[in-house]
Amino acid sequence: MKPESLKLFAKLMEKGYITREQNPSYYEDYCDTEIASELAVMEQELDFTLYRTNGRLYLLPNPSNELFSQNNSDFRRSVGNEKLEELYLLNYMAIFLLHELYGGKGNTLQTRYYIRECDFLNDFTKHCEQVRAEGEDMKNAAAQYSMDFLRLADNWLAKRGDESISSDTKHGCFMKIIRKFRDEDLLYDADGVWKPTVKLNDLMPYYLSQNRIAEIHSILEGGESDAGDS
Amino acid sequence: MISAESKELLQGFEKRMRFVNLTKYWLQRSKPTDIRELLHNDDDKTDNLILMVMVFIMDSTLRYGESCTRQDITAFLRELADVYDYDPESAEKLTNYIVTDVLQSNGKVRLFDTFHSSDTKFKDQSSLILLDQQNGNYILSDEAYEFLFRTKEIDSELDFSVNRFKLQEFIKRGNYSKALRESRELVILIRKLKTKMDVFMLRCRTNITEVSIDEYEEIVTEIKNSFEDENKQLSDIRTLVSAKLQAITDIEISKDENIAQTEKEILEIIENIDTVINEQSRVFNQKYTLSELYSALLDESFYYLQAGRFDLEKELLLPLQKMQLQDSKNIGKLFAPLYRPSLPHIFGLDFFYSRQNSIRESRKNDGIDIVSEDNAETAADIRNKRYVEIIRSLLSFAENKSDFYFKEYIESVSKEQLQEQLQEKSLPDVMLKLYGLGEIDIAGWHSQQQDIIEPVGEFDLSYCLSELPGELVQMKTILIHKLDDVITLSDETGSIIKMNDFSIEVRR
Numbered sequence: 001m002k003p004e005s006l007k008l009f010a011k012l013m014e015k016g017y018i019t020r021e022q023n024p025s026y027y028e029d030y031c032d033t034e035i036a037s038e039l040a041v042m043e044q045e046l047d048f049t050l051y052r053t054n055g056r057l058y059l060l061p062n063p064s065n066e067l068f069s070q071n072n073s074d075f076r077r078s079v080g081n082e083k084l085e086e087l088y089l090l091n092y093m094a095i096f097l098l099h100e101l102y103g104g105k106g107n108t109l110q111t112r113y114y115i116r117e118c119d120f121l122n123d124f125t126k127h128c129e130q131v132r133a134e135g136e137d138m139k140n141a142a143a144q145y146s147m148d149f150l151r152l153a154d155n156w157l158a159k160r161g162d163e164s165i166s167s168d169t170k171h172g173c174f175m176k177i178i179r180k181f182r183d184e185d186l187l188y189d190a191d192g193v194w195k196p197t198v199k200l201n202d203l204m205p206y207y208l209s210q211n212r213i214a215e216i217h218s219i220l221e222g223g224e225s226d227a228g229d230s
Numbered sequence: 231m232i233s234a235e236s237k238e239l240l241q242g243f244e245k246r247m248r249f250v251n252l253t254k255y256w257l258q259r260s261k262p263t264d265i266r267e268l269l270h271n272d273d274d275k276t277d278n279l280i281l282m283v284m285v286f287i288m289d290s291t292l293r294y295g296e297s298c299t300r301q302d303i304t305a306f307l308r309e310l311a312d313v314y315d316y317d318p319e320s321a322e323k324l325t326n327y328i329v330t331d332v333l334q335s336n337g338k339v340r341l342f343d344t345f346h347s348s349d350t351k352f353k354d355q356s357s358l359i360l361l362d363q364q365n366g367n368y369i370l371s372d373e374a375y376e377f378l379f380r381t382k383e384i385d386s387e388l389d390f391s392v393n394r395f396k397l398q399e400f401i402k403r404g405n406y407s408k409a410l411r412e413s414r415e416l417v418i419l420i421r422k423l424k425t426k427m428d429v430f431m432l433r434c435r436t437n438i439t440e441v442s443i444d445e446y447e448e449i450v451t452e453i454k455n456s457f458e459d460e461n462k463q464l465s466d467i468r469t470l471v472s473a474k475l476q477a478i479t480d481i482e483i484s485k486d487e488n489i490a491q492t493e494k495e496i497l498e499i500i501e502n503i504d505t506v507i508n509e510q511s512r513v514f515n516q517k518y519t520l521s522e523l524y525s526a527l528l529d530e531s532f533y534y535l536q537a538g539r540f541d542l543e544k545e546l547l548l549p550l551q552k553m554q555l556q557d558s559k560n561i562g563k564l565f566a567p568l569y570r571p572s573l574p575h576i577f578g579l580d581f582f583y584s585r586q587n588s589i590r591e592s593r594k595n596d597g598i599d600i601v602s603e604d605n606a607e608t609a610a611d612i613r614n615k616r617y618v619e620i621i622r623s624l625l626s627f628a629e630n631k632s633d634f635y636f637k638e639y640i641e642s643v644s645k646e647q648l649q650e651q652l653q654e655k656s657l658p659d660v661m662l663k664l665y666g667l668g669e670i671d672i673a674g675w676h677s678q679q680q681d682i683i684e685p686v687g688e689f690d691l692s693y694c695l696s697e698l699p700g701e702l703v704q705m706k707t708i709l710i711h712k713l714d715d716v717i718t719l720s721d722e723t724g725s726i727i728k729m730n731d732f733s734i735e736v737r738r
Contacts, residue, residue, distance in 0.1 A: 091558065112337040210538045
């Protein structure tokens with residue numbers, strides 16, 4: 001194996017991607033067919049996906065990767081050791097946030113160029129209120145929502161509206177997600193609103209690719225057990 | 231069935247509608263009550279105000295090289311307070327409304343059902359952007375510029391070479407004020423082209439399947455023309471205008487007010503030409519990035535793009551709503567491709583050390599060991615003592631201060647003390663809990679001192695305070711505010727602990 005291949009792999013592991021501007025020599029290395037094919041072997045054996053967009057090469061850990069993909073335990077560590085109920089809520093909020101930004105149908109993927117905290121809190125609160133109302137009205141609500149999810153909605157609606165950073169407040173929960181996304185280089189603060197980074201815009205077409213649907217189902221059906229803490 | 235004649239008539243109809251849609255974009259806006267009240271419920275006047283702001287942004291980005299911040303817009307709106315009869319202090323509120331709610335539609339993509347002549351069907355026309363923001367500076371989009379032109383400078387040709395030609399002719403004739411206007415328009419045109427490229431690249435990144443090869447070729451040709459045909463001509467004009475300036479400077483002795491004005495205009499013309507030449511080169515270089523982006527996206531991502539996208543709501547949100555809490559442990563994995571690889575937890579030094587005492591480690595995480603009664607008591611005692619020590623040490627440090635940073639406290643304690651306090655992450659936990667409380671309310675604690683129950687190893691502020699000597703608990707309250715700065719500490723096993731800094735205020 002060429003030393004350059006390992007060096008490139010190590011560089012990619014640092015923050016998950018390299019850019020042509022910041023790491024020109026590494027970026028050029030990937031154009032070497034021998035190095036690219038050695039990386040492809042690593043990709044297969046170490047369970048990750050290499051994804052190239054304009055001027056960037058990403059190393060994306062596959063969800064089944066036990067070696068270096070982040071799981072619920074990592075998430076728990078980064079949002080401050082919350083209980084499983086809170087982690088469920090925070091993870092759900094994170095997916096809801098992605099939906100707010102990239103919930104487009106048809107050819108339009110992006111539905112917002114940025115999001116403000118107040119808009120997110122309003123939308124998410126309305127969503128939870130609707131879930132609650134349906135949960136009470138409909139006889140077959142159980143088929144649509146699990147009891148735990150109804151509790152999740154209650155949990156959100158019971159959160160305080162003040163500015164405290166504690167996870168007892170809506171603001172506190174929102175900021176936990178935002179901080180995580182900011183640390184992962186997915187969103188950035190653009191003059192008081194949260195804007196997707198180049199990384200998030202680059203990765204969303206991959207993230208939502210139909211090719212990943214089996215993988216998504218497998219996670220949701222519990223096929224890939226996670227060492228998360230309760 | 232639509233006749234061939236009518237079809238011809240309606241050719242490119244979507245382009246006309248795009249102009250109308252653009253107008254609708256800001257006319258059909260949200261109208262919050264407080265803003266309506268501020269502007270006396272006058273929709274017509276509000277339309278005027280929004281257009282004024284757009285003109286202001288256009289002018290600012292033109293004059294000062296793409297620098298138009300929120301503060302600039304607020305200052306402009308403050309000037310208009312008298313005309314509109316609102317409190318100048320409300321200008322900031324109006325800026326937020328116009329910039330965010332109106333011109334950017336709260337960040338939401340707006341779709342307009344539009345007739346497309348090519349296939350005689352109605353389709354969504356989107357990707358309309360009026361205003362974009364880069365590093366705190368606001369710039370109008372290509373289409374917003376075009377829209378503004380059509381509201382006034384309708385007679386002026388939008389074609390780059392026509393403007394360049396007019397500029398050249400005005401300079402030859404010594405009509406500098408008109409030449410200045412043309413040079414400004416050239417700046418606008420080159421900026422338009424730049425924005426057009428940026429928007430195009432964003433669209434490619436967001437969804438390459440939405441971008442047609444015709445659009446790509448059109449933009450590349452436009453850039454090529456603007457550069458290859460015009461660059462030399464502009465350099466010639468610059469030489470010409472510099473010579474004129476030199477001539478004026480030479481007759482400085484007879485300089486009157488008019489000549490000073492002309493000199494000022496010429497200087498601005500030169501500045502504008504330089505801007506155009508520079509930006510032209512930049513745009514031309516960017517063309518390569520654009521070409522590469524287009525082909526790379528088509529090539530590399532073909533596999534993912536070709537497969538189409540799944541519906542986020544259907545495939546992720548809805549299944550999550552049916553999930554049992556116990557199964558939600560898996561959700562973290564949904565983010566695996568988005569979050570960076572996290573090797574340190576496995577390959578960090580702590581991993582190799584922790585293998586040898588993994589059983590003890592895991593017990594520690596689970597809380598107090600309740601298997602053995604004796605051990606549990608010991609562990610609880612140790613923790614209680616540690617928590618008391620942390621509060622004692624913190625209050626001692628605070629004793630003669632009115633405020634300080636938590637970081638200063640860390641620096642003041644000895645290494646051994648710190649290591650002890652970092653055991654089982656006690657210090658970060660205490661700070662987090664204190665921050666959750668918001669303050670150490672010593673006066674309040676004094677006033678309602680009750681029977682203190684010894685905790686079994688969890689942090690209990692009342693208990694800790696009760697264990698301290700009286701002289702240490704004389705202050706009224708200690709307020710704790712979190713800061714964004716992060717402190718990195720390492721405990722005795724070498725594990726890295728990251729925590730936020732706090733500013734601590736002591737009230738007596």
